[in-house]
Amino acid sequence: MPLAFRAPLHAAIIDLDGTLVDTLGDFTAALNAMLDVLDLPAVDAQTVGRFIGKGSEHLIQATLAHLGAPASLYPQGWDAYQSAYRELNGRWARVYPGVEEGLRALQAAGLRLACLTNKPGEFARALLRQKGLAHAFDCVFGGDAFERKKPDPLPLLKTCEALSTAPAATLVVGDSRNDAAAARAAHCPVVLVTYGYNHGEPVRAVDADAFVDSLAELGALLPRR
Numbered sequence: 001m002p003l004a005f006r007a008p009l010h011a012a013i014i015d016l017d018g019t020l021v022d023t024l025g026d027f028t029a030a031l032n033a034m035l036d037v038l039d040l041p042a043v044d045a046q047t048v049g050r051f052i053g054k055g056s057e058h059l060i061q062a063t064l065a066h067l068g069a070p071a072s073l074y075p076q077g078w079d080a081y082q083s084a085y086r087e088l089n090g091r092w093a094r095v096y097p098g099v100e101e102g103l104r105a106l107q108a109a110g111l112r113l114a115c116l117t118n119k120p121g122e123f124a125r126a127l128l129r130q131k132g133l134a135h136a137f138d139c140v141f142g143g144d145a146f147e148r149k150k151p152d153p154l155p156l157l158k159t160c161e162a163l164s165t166a167p168a169a170t171l172v173v174g175d176s177r178n179d180a181a182a183a184r185a186a187h188c189p190v191v192l193v194t195y196g197y198n199h200g201e202p203v204r205a206v207d208a209d210a211f212v213d214s215l216a217e218l219g220a221l222l223p224r225r
């Protein structure tokens with residue numbers, strides 16, 4: 001049954017971590033490389049999963065706070081984290097099942113695609129290229145592209161501008177309440193995947209228009225052209 005969106009869809013803006021690619025292993029490895037440099041104990045993947053989705057700054061700050069380490073370690077941590085992530089980007093990451101099929105279905109429905117993530121743009125573009133997904137997107141924006149990150153609506157509004165689409169005609173696809181809150185504030189329809197991180201909380205409790213277990217289900221939600 002197609003979703004009753006208020007306007008026909010012209011574009012989709014898709015989140016990266018937890019939606020297109022499972023990057024939990026990369027985040028955990030880069031944070032643990034940083035903690036090693038700082039002489040702090042390692043963290044496990046489950047803990048890291050709760051901190052993903054609000055950008056690298058938040059990820060590092062939340063990890064230091066979790067370990068009871070002083071916030072003054074942040075600048076050194078930032079440098080160590082960035083160089084570790086640059087080095088291992090994609091090594092422990094895998095594209096979720098159904099992603100290629102879902103992207104093809106959105107394109108077949110005539111939608112232009114953008115990837116919008118809170119991850120630094122440099123890392124996002126390299127990861128999408130490495131995983132063979134870059135070709136699907138007209139544009140890719142990272143958490144450093146605009147003045148504010150999701151859940152602020154600004155990055156979605158700027159991405160709509162870049163795609164020349166109205167927010168009401170632009171579907172947001174994400175994995176967390178961060179994506180949903182940004183979409184609601186920007187007046188974009190929003191579908192959430194059920195397999196992502198969502199800050200360690202059940203995603204179905206989030207206010208969204210629909211939930212999918214795989215991007216492959218998106219095609220069936222769209223009106224046929």
Ligand SMILES: O=C(O)COP(=O)(O)O
Pocket residue numbers: 015016017018051052053054055056059116117118119120
């Ligand atoms: O927190 C991050 O760095 C990435 O988050 P996102 O791709 O889910 O926006």
Ligand SMILES: [Mg+2]
Pocket residue numbers: 015016017018019053174175176196
């Ligand atoms: Mg995400």
